[in-house]
Amino acid sequence: MSEKLKMLAGKPYNPFDKELLKLRVNARKLTEAFNTTSISKLSNRKKLLKQLFGRAGENLFIEPNFQCDYGVNIHLGENFYANYNCVILDAAEVKIGDNCFIGPQVGIYTSSHPIEPSPRNQGVQFAKAINIGDNCWIGGHASILPGVSIGHNVVIAAGAVVTKSFSDNVVLAGNPARIVKHIKDVETE
Template identity: 55%
Template sequence: MTEKQKMLAGEMYNPSDPELMKERHRVRLLFHKFNSLSEEHMEERNKVLYEIFEGAGENLFVEPPFHCDYGSNIKVGHNVFMNFNCCILDVATVIIGDNCMFAPHVQIYTATHPIEYKLRNSGKEYAKPITIGNNVWIGGGAIICPGVTLGNNTVVAAGAVVTKSFPDNVVIGGNPAKVIKSINNN
């Protein structure tokens, strides 16, 4: 397996692999361009945005600055809004459903490292995918950790650290996040 195949399969891989470094460099050039374009250049900014998020749904709006690892591992639905300073470490797949809103400083991390120091010091890492359902609102400064799935209609409180998955129709918050209440969406 190539290092990229290992990475996408959730196995330990070497992030210094030349192919992976090239892909990260490509997207860094794109989001640097995106982040530097003013609102006077919205058409060009949107074009660059859809180069970062190939195949994204309609009505994607991202406030710069934005940062990610690859871009190509992020699957975005329709009507998605990401506010200032969103960072998505998309070493594994990140799926974002329709009608999602991210407040400022939302962090989504698929990348992780071994807890055993000898293995961690080797420089190798791995990742776990993240899935965000439809109609999800993530509050400012929230962190979504590797391997998390957020159900449809979930609301994540500002500052929450989400370390495990949650079902549909709940408000979650805290560190680590827990269910604060259920939502009646009938």
């Protein structure tokens, strides 16, 4: 099994594998071009993001600076917005639904390292996919950790650290994040 397939399967892998290095360099080139493209050339920015991501809806807007590991493992729905300095470490798939908005300096991290020092010092990594449903709003400086799934209609408060999965229609806050409110959709009443 290739290191890329191990990575995508959530197994320990070597991030210094030549194929993975090549993919990361490609992502760095595309993000560098995106981050340095003028605000007056929005169509060029969008084209670069479409080349970078595995999938992205038509209504897509990301403020620079944006960083990711591979790009191809990121799948975005329609009507997506990310504010300044978003980081998505996409060694595993990151799927984000429709109508999602991300505040400044949010981190979405699929990558992790062993807790044991010996394999960690040898560079071993693993990754777990992250899924975020439709109609989510993630506040500034929030962090979403490996393997987390977030339901639909979820608000994640600024600074929250999401360490486990949560279902639909909730507001999350704190470190570790916990439910602080249930959301009742006024349109369905």
